[in-house]
Amino acid sequence: MRIDKDLVAAAATPLVLGILSDGDLYGYAILKRVGELSGGSMQWTDGMLYPLLHRLERLGYVSSSWGTSEAGRRRKHYAITPAGRAALADRQEQWAVVADALRQVWQTAQRPPAVAEGWA
């Protein structure tokens, strides 16, 4: 199953912040984690992650530092900041409300025949 592009975009910020709240990571590792969490169905254009990370950094939600990879290349690591944790908690609440609303809609939608008959 492929997840709709807009939905991926909307989920990107809380997903990245949530992954970083488990520990510091670099870009590629963040994407790998997204793939693992969604079973590969959340497809992302890899290059788009970096402008997003830079935006989060500008907003003060994450901080970055240059380190070295095991192969000796320079690598940029990202860490979540206290402001980022606050933003994540906020997003979490919002998503909980959305998810809850959706769940109720799905439950009513599971009995469509009765509704349809009523209107007919």
Place this chain on the structure above:
Amino acid sequence: MELHAELEAHIDRWRGYVQRRQAISPADVEELEDHLREQVADLQATGLDDEEAFLVAIKRLGNLDAVSREFAREHSDRLWKQLVLVPEDSSDAAAPRRELAVVLALAVGAGLAVKAGLTWIGDGEVLARNLGLLVFPFLAAYFAWKRRLTGQVATALLVPFAALAVLLNVYPFAAGGSTEVLAALHAPVVLWLLAGVAYVGGRWRSDGRRMDFVRFTGELAIYYTLLALGGAVLVGLTFAVLQVVGADLEPVLEDWILPFAVPGALVVAAWLVEAKQNVVENIAPVLTRVFLPLTIVMLLAHLAVLTAAGGLVDVDRDLLILMDAILVLVLALLLYAISARDSLAPPGLFDVLQLVLVVAALAVDAVMLTAMLTRIAEFGFSPNKIAALGLNLLLLVHLVRAAWLTVGFLRRRRPFNDLERWQTRYLPVYGAWAAIVVVVFPVVFDFA
């Protein structure tokens, strides 16, 4: 990881593509490259070969245009090229700082020299003769430091400078005489060309380097004007504030601010032009394109006025001096139009316009020469007339040959390079003429 030459070549080429995107900074390129290499390594681990792994990794990274647009949205400031004079986080930050210190020291030095001149020589004709001599060493010293001039070149600069300094001060100029004014006007031209020798690091025979000096001169004029405008605004505001509290800035302005700011700004402007080279687009060529057609219109109007005025003997001599200034300006315009042009591009509309400009300037020059010759026939020789006549003849030769070469280029008989070379080769002639006016004229005309 073992060596994969093909893969490395692919990645190198990809890096080249990405680096050309203005919105993606070198640090971002590094970050993306790290990503790409990780992805490739993971794909190779699943059994893909180098080529396949690279193609898949590139595909996953996404369309470069879209990604770079996303970067641009986040970093819109990067689309404006930033001139970094003193980088903050570079490992060799000491070098630009040292340069800044040298520039500031030289700027203050130039200010001190002018201030000392004002104090000990006074502000009469003697200072006017020496002003260029006071400022030149500091500008030349900057280039000497920057280009690490050899002792030989430094001597080649010092000897004519010293000779000029001695002559200008030993000659017994008659008070208020025209040879003195002419010497004061022409000495800076000689000094400027000497500064050019320092600018090109002694390689003054190279046409390319000469053209660089022409470009430098134009950009310097623009940067100096900008600095002067900014300075004028600051001084004006200070004036207004001080006036409100009843203090008068004028003595301080005349005695301290101007003597330091005017020569100091020249050194600072030279440094700015040096630093911005390659980073920011040159402004002079852009202005040239705007003013080329306008100048043609102006010249044609002048021509109409001059011919309608009739009797050329009665033409006011101030007008002749003005027209000389205009012709020099036209020449500068021509030089910039040429310096900015891609010498391999085929002839275009602007080259035709350039020819029109040269022909219009020639016509004006011809009218002026006639006026001058009639004046000389009528009133006899004077240092002023000969100096003006000489300059006009030099301009005439310059323009005629430039027109001839432009026609050849437009008819695709000659490469543009011929026209370029003619400009740079001819430049020293003006310096030689200026030197003659400074050195020979006073003797010939008995210092009158």
